Amino acid sequence: MSQLIQKHSIPYLNEYNNVVLHWYNKTRVFDNTIYHTHKELFVYGIGDKETRYMHQYFFHYAREKLYYRMRMDHSKGRFDKIPKIKMNNNETKININSFP
Numbered sequence: 843m844s845q846l847i848q849k850h851s852i853p854y855l856n857e858y859n860n861v862v863l864h865w866y867n868k869t870r871v872f873d874n875t876i877y878h879t880h881k882e883l884f885v886y887g888i889g890d891k892e893t894r895y896m897h898q899y900f901f902h903y904a905r906e907k908l909y910y911r912m913r914m915d916h917s918k919g920r921f922d923k924i925p926k927i928k929m930n931n932n933e934t935k936i937n938i939n940s941f942p
Contacts, residue, residue: 867919
């Protein structure tokens with residue numbers, strides 16, 4: 843599906859390709875094979891039974907994206923998860939110059 847759409851510019855297509863690549867390398871590869879690009883993966887092919895699990899991983903990815911910045915590392919074929927740091931609105935910033 844994504845190969846047909848690649849001719850047009852759709853904002854989240856690269857993210858979709860990266861999620862599929864990460865999911866497959868993390869859960870479906872049982873030997874030392876690492877797929878580095880989306881095209882390598884689809885030349886190999888994804889079976890019909892595996893698409894059920896891929897669908898569930900998109901919900902998992904959306905939940906993780908709330909807490910992490912997901913940066914794709916194509917050399918490993920997986921995401922690097924960088925924690926997001928949020929400041930609560932109730933926290934007050936301490937002014938260092940106010941101390942005697």
